[in-house]
Amino acid sequence: MKRDSFNVLFFIKKAKLLKNGEASVCMRITVNGVRVENNIRKSIEPALWNQAKECAKGKSRKSCDLNAYIEDARIKLHQTFNELEEQGQFITARLLQKSSSDKTKHRKLSVHLFKLSKNITTNAVNLSERTMP
Secondary structure, three states: OOOOOEEEEEEEEEEEEOOOOOEEEEEEEEEOOEEEEEEEEEEEOHHHEEOOOOEEOOOOHHHHHHHHHHHHHHHHHHHHHHHHHHOOOOOOHHHHHHHHHHHHHHHHHHHHHHHHHHHHHHHHHHHHHHHOO
16 A cells, blocks of 8 residues: 655744734644645734744743644644554545544534533532532
8 A cells, every 4th residue: 555645834924913023823734735724713922933943932931832733733634644644545735624623623522522521610619619608
């Protein structure tokens, strides 16, 4: 079975700056020469972007958070690609893009549910403290 070619690239859109002067960070997934791009909904000042390393420069919190997000996204995409390849499925760039956005939505839902359960627990504790003599 022929191995599929696969690559992930992160870049900024310098031509279309946001109102705050930052550039949107985008991700390009390429499988067998077919590519799809999407905005990862993160931004950075153009002067703080290193295209050769595909990451933000500096040690600021924003730069570190962006770099962690990029590394996490890259790892998840490679894992998904390897899983699909092991299963012998037909892999497309669009399929990987969809799987990465589905995982992001699932992660956001998990965080929301965690915060909700924490609030319920906190409210229950506060209520029980009020009713104790």
